[in-house]
Amino acid sequence: GYASVDLHRGIRCGFPEVIFGQGKTAEQIEGILKVLLKHEQGGLVTRVEPETAVHLKTVFADGEHNSLGRTFRIRGAVDPGPALGKVAIVTAGTSDLPVGEEARVTAEAWNCEVTLLADVGVAGLHRLLHKLDTLGGADVVVVVAGMEGALPSVVGGLVDCPVIAVPTSVGYGASFGGLAALLGMLNSCASNVVAVNIDAGFKGGHVAGLIARR
Amino acid sequence: GYASVDLHRGIRCGFPEVIFGQGKTAEQIEGILKVLLKHEQGGLVTRVEPETAVHLKTVFADGEHNSLGRTFRIRGAVDPGPALGKVAIVTAGTSDLPVGEEARVTAEAWNCEVTLLADVGVAGLHRLLHKLDTLGGADVVVVVAGMEGALPSVVGGLVDCPVIAVPTSVGYGASFGGLAALLGMLNSCASNVVAVNIDAGFKGGHVAGLIARR
Amino acid sequence: GYASVDLHRGIRCGFPEVIFGQGKTAEQIEGILKVLLKHEQGGLVTRVEPETAVHLKTVFADGEHNSLGRTFRIRGAVDPGPALGKVAIVTAGTSDLPVGEEARVTAEAWNCEVTLLADVGVAGLHRLLHKLDTLGGADVVVVVAGMEGALPSVVGGLVDCPVIAVPTSVGYGASFGGLAALLGMLNSCASNVVAVNIDAGFKGGHVAGLIARR
Amino acid sequence: GYASVDLHRGIRCGFPEVIFGQGKTAEQIEGILKVLLKHEQGGLVTRVEPETAVHLKTVFADGEHNSLGRTFRIRGAVDPGPALGKVAIVTAGTSDLPVGEEARVTAEAWNCEVTLLADVGVAGLHRLLHKLDTLGGADVVVVVAGMEGALPSVVGGLVDCPVIAVPTSVGYGASFGGLAALLGMLNSCASNVVAVNIDAGFKGGHVAGLIARR
Amino acid sequence: GYASVDLHRGIRCGFPEVIFGQGKTAEQIEGILKVLLKHEQGGLVTRVEPETAVHLKTVFADGEHNSLGRTFRIRGAVDPGPALGKVAIVTAGTSDLPVGEEARVTAEAWNCEVTLLADVGVAGLHRLLHKLDTLGGADVVVVVAGMEGALPSVVGGLVDCPVIAVPTSVGYGASFGGLAALLGMLNSCASNVVAVNIDAGFKGGHVAGLIARR
Amino acid sequence: GYASVDLHRGIRCGFPEVIFGQGKTAEQIEGILKVLLKHEQGGLVTRVEPETAVHLKTVFADGEHNSLGRTFRIRGAVDPGPALGKVAIVTAGTSDLPVGEEARVTAEAWNCEVTLLADVGVAGLHRLLHKLDTLGGADVVVVVAGMEGALPSVVGGLVDCPVIAVPTSVGYGASFGGLAALLGMLNSCASNVVAVNIDAGFKGGHVAGLIARR
Amino acid sequence: GYASVDLHRGIRCGFPEVIFGQGKTAEQIEGILKVLLKHEQGGLVTRVEPETAVHLKTVFADGEHNSLGRTFRIRGAVDPGPALGKVAIVTAGTSDLPVGEEARVTAEAWNCEVTLLADVGVAGLHRLLHKLDTLGGADVVVVVAGMEGALPSVVGGLVDCPVIAVPTSVGYGASFGGLAALLGMLNSCASNVVAVNIDAGFKGGHVAGLIARR
Amino acid sequence: GYASVDLHRGIRCGFPEVIFGQGKTAEQIEGILKVLLKHEQGGLVTRVEPETAVHLKTVFADGEHNSLGRTFRIRGAVDPGPALGKVAIVTAGTSDLPVGEEARVTAEAWNCEVTLLADVGVAGLHRLLHKLDTLGGADVVVVVAGMEGALPSVVGGLVDCPVIAVPTSVGYGASFGGLAALLGMLNSCASNVVAVNIDAGFKGGHVAGLIARR
Ligand SMILES: Nc1ncnc2c1ncn2[C@@H]1O[C@H](COP(=O)(O)O)[C@@H](O)[C@H]1O
Ligand SMILES: Nc1ncnc2c1ncn2[C@@H]1O[C@H](COP(=O)(O)O)[C@@H](O)[C@H]1O
Ligand SMILES: Nc1ncnc2c1ncn2[C@@H]1O[C@H](COP(=O)(O)O)[C@@H](O)[C@H]1O
Ligand SMILES: Nc1ncnc2c1ncn2[C@@H]1O[C@H](COP(=O)(O)O)[C@@H](O)[C@H]1O
Ligand SMILES: [Mg+2]
Ligand SMILES: [Mg+2]
């Protein structure tokens, strides 16, 4: 068949395989979701095209489609209990919101309490400094930024927890599709900053969930 | 003067500023260390040249020089108490050891219990599979690898905690000074993998410490 | 004319020129195929657009179109006899299947016995380890992977035959259109791994056929 | 001969040609300086090697060698009068000082009042915020930073004058010799930030002088 | 909400936040403009799509849409008084005009007197040399060029004021989307040349305005 | 206006300005052509879109559109006399033909005798070796090739005249839009090979004309 | 310890682990060799520094040092029997010889019959065409070339067996340390060409041995 | 042996093989020169190290060593007759002279009349404009420039012959070892400009000789 679904990941890694929707047909995703649902308590698909979401919604009526974040989530039947940790997500600009939303949905699927602060980029620092309380209370902060990707360094110097930097492809010219932001984050002078792939909101939210629930 | 030591970082971020030794004279490092020691419980210098270490050892007799990891550490007077969490460090090859050592010293400065497994690269998987117990018990795994940087993906699929991937400049030709390993780690299909800069053992150990002590 | 078909390649190299369909009109491909068919026992076209395939099917009724692999093949009239060797093709993910199919069709055109294992990426190793028998019996293994391209190194450490690594453009962000996977494969620490161009399923299958039939 | 000294630049552009010392012998620099001195009121050489400086000092006894900034300057005989404008120079780290010094010497040669703040990088923002008065009074700010190059964006959002960003090659791994800092600065979300070449302290100081004296 | 408009920038930096239209919906831009207009004397949007302009024109009847430069500007009610300085804008080719126009509109929003000379590239120097009067009278020159980006170096050697070089993505092949022009400008042997991002006419015009009004 | 046509180039350089059609409207091209025609004996436009060609054909009835090469040429009224030199153009594959045609039209506009050999790539050398007579009689050879761009080195070793190598964007994956071919040509071990930009058939044909007519 | 020698590789893969000498001390290599020798019939070290070779020669008296190829080989006690296949190695220039030698030693360690043809680059084709007999009789050809890396395409079109292309870092400027040659080889229009890492003579010889012995 | 000297090149291409000295021992060069001298009228070696030159001078007493251009030339016994054409060589800066010298020696070996103008870069145009007579009389102009590589475009617009642009590695930071200059030259808006590899003075002089002697 077209897929070898990794059903033991839940046992081995403590979290189920999340479906990477990009480059898969709606039927393939439906098929993999059904296999997962048979064995797990829920399912999450990322990078879902709008038409694919329409199809999935027909098949899985209680699935939740986040159109900005391009996710499709089916919650499990079991009550997850109280939230397990606090994740703060910060975006530098309005255009970084889709990636921030993907991170938010993923961290919530981990049963974390998530706060999202949008458009608080470094060229207007007071917007960030006014929100220090929110940041200070988090177990982990996910910082989403395009262009020069400077926000994680600033946030990293203000908090005492890990910062997961998610570069975005927002920008033009010498941003080279997010490369400038990515390089900035990898070279951050703040020692608590780690990075994931460009536009990888999923990974940012996922590892944030892993850390917060500890 | 030549430096504005960030003395509030200990309060603000919960961990003191670590001195980046590269490009600083032995005298500059000595000066900064003395300022730090006046205000904090200890100090850590990374990327210390051999001659610099000799100088520092003369001044700070109880400082510990790790020549492989190129670090110089002065422990604080206060007893740190029992270790706060478990960090596993894994290196793909023998040549990745210096970076692994830098990570180890840093995580130990965080008062974590650290285990280091060397030379367990993906071309001989059994070497890794025999050590699953060690990995399974860790709060976080730091994976250090050069060349194709494939090890974090394999480790990520075997554990249920975050994996911090540290690419190294080990290799030649199309490894482009660690770029190949870095790109591999950023594109890891294992969802629990985050990355830091090439040869950034310090960052790997630092964030591992942050996560493990939670 | 627009083409100088290399008719002696069959004699010189033991295999006919295969038509690279990309950037050619349906009429040009038809013309070249007719020249080839006059002199050889069959013909193979790669990178065939859907509409081109429709046209070719009209002209060459017994041609076989593989829509996933984008190939069009016309078998020769002569019975090729029993298969000449065993080729295993492995893909890391579902999205790598088109490139895997192109490799499969090409190796079959070499009269090899081909087995294809799909979606057995390194983040879920057991999927691969369960298939070691298939891999062990092959004369050569073609490994198709995008993203970090780690699978060839793992496979290379498990088999005693050459591994031909085919990077794919599957991924996003810092995968840079397959560059990350390509670099990973070129830097493989497994010594039996060689690489071909990004998305070059044809080359992977072709050289596998060359090796297997020896 | 080996050089066509551009003697009319002083008239055409209002400022004399500055000698780029890199790749020139001490004798060549001496020769060009003598030509310049015959026609102008002074002379400035950048990127001067230590041994070259010794040679020049022997020939031009009243020349001033800045060993950190690698410059050699001969003041003109004419009293330049009161300083013509205010230039603030800010460096992110101690290692960025040489480039900052090159900028300082150059802006002073323009007869500007120059203030230099060292080691006020973004991971410890309070260090910068305490110096807002200095920055606020400047006609132009030169920001010198390596690694992720985030400081110009933060400074740009705090001042109402142009910011000239000078990336440095300070860093390692994915800093790629200053490329990460350069890209960060070119993509700055602060609209008053322009950039010059990596390690081009001379250009930063020069254009700052041009702007401040207006 | 989707935006944290930086309302104090006018006070802090002396100029209001300009809206980056790319990746924002017409409704989002309308919303941000309304907030800005409530607090400032006018508003400027860059990178406005044609349909967005139609929408904005309906809402803000006295807004001015520059379709070539892709800007939308609402002048303030207060009379700005006489122009504050002279900005010359020079483009190398006809295709660089859109970026030149973006620069022109922005500098005019700064209340500067702007002259634009189009299509005076370096392969026909006389076209430029005939315009030396215009250039000579400017407080600052913005030079817009694609392909090899050589024009700023030539202009820089002819004027005694700062030159802001704006590389464009005009060209093909090894221009790599403006990278060749950008690198050329960063490496300019004319010491009065600074650079901004590829196609960043806005930044060129903005900093030119900042300098000219001093 | 939008253009400063360089009318003296014919006098200064011996050849008129050729219009770069890319990014210009049909009306702009028409306008520039009319200015040129008023002063010169003919006109040439490159990179002409199909619809633009239709428009130009309506205005300039005796203009010649080469749709493969994307050129539009208006011959001058004056009889150019006998051809002035011999140019051979060689393409590696069928897909390189459009670039080869652009070169051919340009060299013919120089009044050269042009021969074009298509699809004689290095993997089937006999195709080239059979044409040595044609190559041997040329004053200059233009070699057009994509993918690995190896053909100019082979041709360069067989002829005693200059070889102008034109890389094309034909290929996929690691051809990176023609970069691989360009680098190959710049590194050619044949000492008589020079290179122009990717897909720059115009430049290849133009300089070939310049050399051949001497 | 510093190494986890993969002792089962001989059983699993049919060939022992070869020691990558780069970045290892003479003592570390000695140690690993002794472990290998205890379990295998011989040992091979690549990238051996001259001083390391002197040390190893003292310890292992019957070890063979190839100074050009930088290898150190200890033959096993068991008679390997007659050669198992034919490997031809071809280098484009004299400077590519060290990489060619590394390939030769490795293939001979596989008990293959190896022929090496040096300095037969594409700018003088007759040198290659005179050696067609040698190439035609081989089971596999290893082609070693720097600069433009065109030789594998030419050889690939002349033989009916697999061609393993080994790019070298020979060249300057736009060869970018072997990148140009590598890209050329990956984009080869000859379908039987696969590539390994830059300067990876070991891999070329190893896979050639694997193929030839089948 | 280590070399297959291409002795027929003189016949086939009209010019003998020139020895690339880089990476060859003095003895190898001596050997190749002796073979060449036996069959040809002279010999030229490029990229000769100082010590190698001393050795060669001992063996070939009438050889001429150009230490700036790093060449070693042995003239033939036959009188070459009057010079065959005019080559002008122009360098942008003093530091570009070594590459200019390599070009000069090579073009002179072609028996051309060569004029070299040094240090006439674009930031001081009058230096170039004063030399238009020299340029105007040439059959071909070689332009050698580092940094932004703008000079060939300016020269190209002033002359009616081919311009061979030779980028140099002079510069720092974002010059990336000559890449900026190379890209600038490839993207030249002057249509008579072709390019060779970075620092390839030999190729520039060689092709200039080929063109001039026609
Ligand atoms: N947006 C995403 N970015 C990166 N990895 C993802 C994303 N979504 C899912 N994944 C991972 O991709 C793998 C599944 O890939 P697949 O088998 O192609 O569905 C799982 O390991 C997921 O954790
Ligand atoms: N450190 C520097 N970086 C960049 N350009 C410089 C530097 N120092 C001097 N220059 C410029 O280089 C040119 C002189 O180069 P040269 O003729 O090689 O001495 C002048 O235009 C100077 O303004
Ligand atoms: N075309 C442009 N290029 C770069 N920056 C811009 C542009 N237009 C506006 N900006 C800046 O982008 C910031 C606003 O971004 P945003 O919050 O996303 O609207 C402001 O600081 C502006 O000065
Ligand atoms: N020159 C070489 N280039 C690439 N890989 C090599 C080389 N020499 C040995 N190897 C491989 O490197 C691995 C051993 O690495 P190590 O454990 O660091 O000695 C083995 O898998 C060898 O096959
Ligand atoms: Mg904003
Ligand atoms: Mg090992």
Ligand SMILES: [Mg+2]
């Ligand atoms: Mg999968």
Ligand SMILES: [Mg+2]
């Ligand atoms: Mg500091």
Ligand SMILES: [Mg+2]
């Ligand atoms: Mg024009």
Ligand SMILES: [Mg+2]
């Ligand atoms: Mg063909």
Ligand SMILES: [Mg+2]
């Ligand atoms: Mg040779």
Ligand SMILES: [Mg+2]
């Ligand atoms: Mg100069």
